[in-house]
Amino acid sequence: MRDDAPNSWESRADRYSLYGFTDLPTIHDRGAVVITHGEGPYVVDVHNRRYLDANSGLWNMVAGFDHPGLIAAAKAQYDRFPAYHAFFGRMSDQTVMLSEKLIEVSPFESGKVFYTNSGSEANDTMVKILWFLNGAEGNPQRRKIITRVNSYHGVTAVSASMTGKPYNSVFGLPLPGFIHVGCPHYWRFGKDGETEEQFTARMAKELEATIIMEGPDTIAGFFAEPVMGAGGVIPPSKGYFQAIQPILKKYGIPLISDEVICGFGRTGNTWGCETYDFVPDAIISSKVLTAGYFPMGAVILGDDLAARVQAAAEAIEEFPHGFTASGHPVGCAIALKAIDVVMNEGLAENVRTLTPLFEAGMKRLAENPNIGEWRGKGLMGALEAVKDKATKTPFDASLSVSERIANACTDAGLICRPLGQAIVLCPPFILTEAQMDEMFGKLESALKKVFAEVA
Numbered sequence: 001m002r003d004d005a006p007n008s009w010e011s012r013a014d015r016y017s018l019y020g021f022t023d024l025p026t027i028h029d030r031g032a033v034v035i036t037h038g039e040g041p042y043v044v045d046v047h048n049r050r051y052l053d054a055n056s057g058l059w060n061m062v063a064g065f066d067h068p069g070l071i072a073a074a075k076a077q078y079d080r081f082p083a084y085h086a087f088f089g090r091m092s093d094q095t096v097m098l099s100e101k102l103i104e105v106s107p108f109e110s111g112k113v114f115y116t117n118s119g120s121e122a123n124d125t126m127v128k129i130l131w132f133l134n135g136a137e138g139n140p141q142r143r144k145i146i147t148r149v150n151s152y153h154g155v156t157a158v159s160a161s162m163t164g165k166p167y168n169s170v171f172g173l174p175l176p177g178f179i180h181v182g183c184p185h186y187w188r189f190g191k192d193g194e195t196e197e198q199f200t201a202r203m204a205k206e207l208e209a210t211i212i213m214e215g216p217d218t219i220a221g222f223f224a225e226p227v228m229g230a231g232g233v234i235p236p237s238k239g240y241f242q243a244i245q246p247i248l249k250k251y252g253i254p255l256i257s258d259e260v261i262c263g264f265g266r267t268g269n270t271w272g273c274e275t276y277d278f279v280p281d282a283i284i285s286s287k288v289l290t291a292g293y294f295p296m297g298a299v300i301l302g303d304d305l306a307a308r309v310q311a312a313a314e315a316i317e318e319f320p321h322g323f324t325a326s327g328h329p330v331g332c333a334i335a336l337k338a339i340d341v342v343m344n345e346g347l348a349e350n351v352r353t354l355t356p357l358f359e360a361g362m363k364r365l366a367e368n369p370n371i372g373e374w375r376g377k378g379l380m381g382a383l384e385a386v387k388d389k390a391t392k393t394p395f396d397a398s399l400s401v402s403e404r405i406a407n408a409c410t411d412a413g414l415i416c417r418p419l420g421q422a423i424v425l426c427p428p429f430i431l432t433e434a435q436m437d438e439m440f441g442k443l444e445s446a447l448k449k450v451f452a453e454v455a
C-alpha cells in the first residue's frame with residue numbers, strides 16, 4: 001500500500017513530521033495520505049487519488065476545498081492590507097466589521113467579541129475572562145470550571161483540562177479545578193428501565209450535587225457543546241439544556257456554549273443553542289467561522305458578561321490579554337465572506353434540505369446488526385459499531401474496528417473518521433444528493449467488508 005522508497009511522500013512525511021491524533025499502526029502500515037489540492041468536497045492526494053471528504057476536513061471546510069468566493073476574499077484582502085494586530089487601540093477595518101456581524105447574527109442584543117487563532121485559545125480566553133472579572137468583582141475564589149465527560153474543548157493546557165477525554169492523563173491533565181460531570185448520552189449511559197426524561201433529570205441532579213459539593217461560590221463557569229462533536233457526535237438527551245440552565249442560573253454560573261462545531265449551520269440553524277432552544281451567556285466560535293480558510297477563533301460575550309469584563313478592565317485601565325494575530329485582517333475578511341456564503345448563498349439551506357436524506361441514510365445503515373445506534377443532528381452523525389446489538393457490547397478494542405472501517409473507506413475513496421468504535425460523518429454543506437449517495441454507498445460496502453472479517 002505505502003510507497004517505502006526513501007524519497008516517497010510517505011517516507012518524507014514520516015521523517016520530520018510528528019503526527020498528532022493519528023493512529024500510528026495505521027501510519028506504519030499504510031503511510032500518510034499526502035494531499036495536494038481539493039475540488040468541491042473532494043481532496044486529491046500525491047498519487048492523484050480522489051477522496052470524498054465526509055468530515056469537511058476537520059468539521060470546518062463546509063464550503064469545500066476550492067470555493068472561488070472565499071479564495072477571492074482572501075486574495076482581495078491580501079492585496080488591500082495583508083496583516084495587522086489588534087493591540088494598543090489599533091485594529092483593522094475588517095475586524096471592526098466582523099465584530100458587528102458576529103453580534104448581529106448572535107442570539108445577543110449586544111455584546112463584545114475577542115479574537116484568537118483557534119478554538120482552543122478561544123476557550124482558554126473565555127476561562128481567563130471569567131477569572132479576570134471574578135477577581136475584579138471581589139470573588140477571586142470563583143475559578144473552577146465545569147464541563148462534561150466526553151466533551152471536546154481543545155488542546156491547550158486549559159482547554160485540554162476542560163476536554164473530558166481520558167487521553168489527557170498522559171499529560172498529567174486536567175489541571176486542578178477542572179471538573180467533569182456526566183455525559184448526557186442516553187443510549188450509552190441510561191440505566192436499565194430508566195426513561196430518557198428520567199435520565200435527563202438524573203444528569204441535572206448530578207450537576208447540582210457537584211456544584212453544592214464543590215461550593216457554588218468557587219465555580220466560574222459551565223461550558224458545553226450543544227452537540228458533543230469530537231466526543232463522538234452526541235446530541236443531548238431530551239430536555240437536557242432546559243433542565244440544567246435553571247440550576248446554573250440559581251448559583252450564578254455562566255453557561256458558555258462551545259459552538260466551534262455547531263456554530264454557523266451544522267445543526268440546521270445558525271447556532272446549536274438555537275437548535276436546542278437555550279440562550280447562553282457567551283459563545284465560543286471557530287472552525288466554520290472561516291470555513292477553515294484561516295485559523296481563527298472568537299469569544300462572543302453576551303450583554304451581561306461583556307459589561308462585566310468591560311467594568312473589570314476599566315478598573316485597571318486595560319484587559320491584559322491578546323494574541324499577536326488576534327483579529328487578523330485577512331482572517332476577518334474571510335470570516336465575513338464565510339458567514340455570508342453559509343447564511344446567504346444557500347449552504348445553510350442545503351443543510352436543511354439534505355438533513356432528511358442524511359437521516360434516512362444513517363437509519364438504513366443502522367439496520368446492520370453490528371451498528372448499535374445512529375445518532376446526530378443536522379449534517380453531523382455517528383454510527384456506533386457493536387459486537388452485540390441487544391446488549392450494546394462493543395467489539396474487543398484490539399480489533400480496531402472503527403480504524404479498519406475508516407481505512408476500508410479510504411481505499412474506496414471516502415474519508416470518514418473513526419472515533420472510539422463509532423464512525424463520524426460531517427460532510428461539507430455543499431454536498432449534492434449524488435455525493436451523499438456516494439458517501440453512504442462506499443461506507444456501506446466498508447461496513448459489510450469489515451464486519452464480515454471480525455464478526
Ligand SMILES: *Cc1c(COP(=O)(O)O)cnc(C)c1O
Pocket residue numbers: 117118119120121123152153154155225229230258259260261286287
Ligand atoms: C475543534 C474544537 C475546539 C478546538 O479548536 P482548535 O481550533 O482545534 O483549537 C474546541 N471546541 C470544540 C467544540 C471543537 O470541536
